[in-house]
Amino acid sequence: MRKISDATITRLSRYYRSLARLERKNQEMVSSKELAQTGGATSVQVRKDLSCFGQFGTRGLGYPVCQLKETIAHILGLHRTWNVALVGAGSLGAALISYKEFKRQGFHIVAVFDKDPAKVGKNKRGLIILDIKNLPEVSRELKIDMAIVAVPKTEAQSVVNLLVQAGFKVILNFAPVNLMAPPQVTIRNVNMAIELEALSYRLMAN
Amino acid sequence: MRKISDATITRLSRYYRSLARLERKNQEMVSSKELAQTGGATSVQVRKDLSCFGQFGTRGLGYPVCQLKETIAHILGLHRTWNVALVGAGSLGAALISYKEFKRQGFHIVAVFDKDPAKVGKNKRGLIILDIKNLPEVSRELKIDMAIVAVPKTEAQSVVNLLVQAGFKVILNFAPVNLMAPPQVTIRNVNMAIELEALSYRLMAN
DNA sequence: AAAAGCTTGTGAAGACTTTCACAACCTGCC
DNA sequence: GGCAGGTTGTGAAAGTCTTCACAAGCTTTT
Known part of the structure; x- marks a missing residue:
């Protein structure tokens, strides 16, 4: 399989949302x-993106909504x-x-960690805040797949180091700072x- | 001036952060x-990005930290x-x-709007929640430059319509939905x- | 069964971005 | 002054992504 661009993956997510809406409207094709x-792209782009993974349409008719949605769900x-x-x-x-x-979309936040002793043990929207020291064990026990970093930017790098050490392979970072991680770890920044x-x-340019 | 790519602008923001840190460390060049x-790019990319706006460095020496930071601040x-x-x-x-x-970075949230009557009038982190009906006048009075949309996805499009009508030219949208707006309005999606x-x-691919 | 009307899938062209390669230039040292 | 070491700025090459153009294929109509 040739390399799929990040832009393609992002667009697939958008197509998925459009398909979900069409499915709710009971549209078949x-x-x-x-x-x-509806997905903010061009028709050729849609076809090119999908063609990376196979042939899912019927010429003259288009794509079957439900089936294509399921296909994209599996891809993503x-x-x-x-x-x-x-x-x-x-x-x-x-x-x-x-x-x-x-x-x-199936992403369940199953544990919240913080390093602040004043917060640890408190309930946050239904989850007990855990001490970040316990992150490695808890992650293993709860079979956690990915991590979201939402700490102040001064703390972000050390949190990432901890996550990497604990074996996390993908991280979504919200701290406004550039983070270092080994190449096998994927970090996405928001x-x-x-x-x-x-x-x-x-606004300046205009 | 030739067109500047979005990627370049995003990187400038990152360079700006790196420069701010170097400035705090009193590094001159x-x-x-x-x-x-520190900015997650290559050296050529840095030079190419900057060269879109002029020549700011000295061969053999590099760039003056403070001055370059100010220059980027003005650009952005x-x-x-x-x-x-x-x-x-x-x-x-x-x-x-x-x-x-x-x-x-100089972005001041000066007004919060909501359509829920139960919320309007309440204090949210130091700001009184205003009725979204008053958005046009308040925006004019407070000279508001940009808008952030953080409403449920079902409401997002109607909010954007209102913002466009009120004359907003740039919008940052957090709702997980594709929004329509006239071409002169820039919407960025998070x-x-x-x-x-x-x-x-x-994770699937590996 | 042939034609008309759509739509997919894709090689090729075009546009855009990144990387390479190197001349031009600055500073410090001998 | 001249040379060594370092860095910028940039045309050209390479690479990536998007758009174009069109054959292939399905359905409906006649």
């Missing part, structure tokens, strides 16, 4: 053109649930625990400030 | 190589403050109000679920 419009790993650890029980952490879309800065640039 | 390492519009409206006073909204990095899905794909 969808053309690449229609899927493109959405047909199963994933256990997620959240590190950082601040307000962003709280928001992430409550974030419905995670649960909807940097909300950078997003605003790109918008501010847009 | 920095080479593209060093800037690249970080030398001034921006007034930001937040729509959606849920837990994500609360987290965004408290998010320090926004304030640090879709946390899609980020996790990309990670889940990574």
Whole structure:
């Protein structure tokens, strides 16, 4: 299998959402053109993206909504649930625990960690905050697959080091800082400030 | 001026952060190589990115830290403050109000709106929640420059319509849904679920 | 059964980004 | 001054991603 670009994977997620909506509307078939419009892409792009994984459509008809949705779910790993650890029980952490879309797509936050002794033991949206020291054992016991980092930027690197040591292979980081990790560990960054800065640039440029 | 790619702007933001850190360490000069390492890029990329806007370095020496930081600040519009409206006073909204990095970079959330009458009038982290009906006037009065959408995905499109009508030109959207807007309006999406899905794909692939 | 109307799948072209390679230039040392 | 060591700035090459163009194939109509 040739390498799939990150952009393609991101678009697949969007197609998946569009397909889910079409499924709720009981639409049976969808053309690449229609899927493109609701997914913010072009019809060729939809077809090219899908062609990376096989041939799922019928010429003249389009793609079967349910079936294509299931196919994408399997490609992205959405047909199963994933256990997620959240590190950082601040307000962003709280928001992430409550974030419905995670649960909807099968991402279950099953443990929250913090290093602040004042927080450890407290209940946060239904989860007991655990001491970050126990992260390695708890992760093993609960079979946690991925981690979300939502700590202040000063703490982020040490948290990542701990996660790497504990064997985590993928990490979603919300701290606005560039993190170092060995190449076999994938870190994705959500940097909300950078997003605003790109918008501010847009306002400056016009 | 030729078109600047989005990737370049995003990297400039990262360089800016690295420069700020070097400035705190009182480092005077920095080479593209060093800037690249801390900013997660290559040295050539740093130089190419900067060369879009002018020549800021000295051969053999590198770039003056403070001066380059200021230059980037001006390019990105970080030398001034921006007034930001937040729509959606849920837990994500609360987290965004408290998010320090926004304030640090000059993005001030000066108003929070919600459509829920039960929330309107309440205090959220120091801000009184306003009725979304008043968004147009309040935005004009407070000279609000940009908007953040942090409402459930079912509400997002109607909120965006309202924002567009009120004259907003740039919007940062956190709702996990594809939004439609006229071409002169820039929408940036932060879709946390899609980020996790990309990670889940990574776990599937290996 | 042939034609018309759609739509997929894909090689090739085009556009955009990144990387390479190197001239140009600065500083410090001999 | 001249040389060594280091770094920028940039045209060109390489690589990646997107768009174009069109054959292939399905369904409906006549």
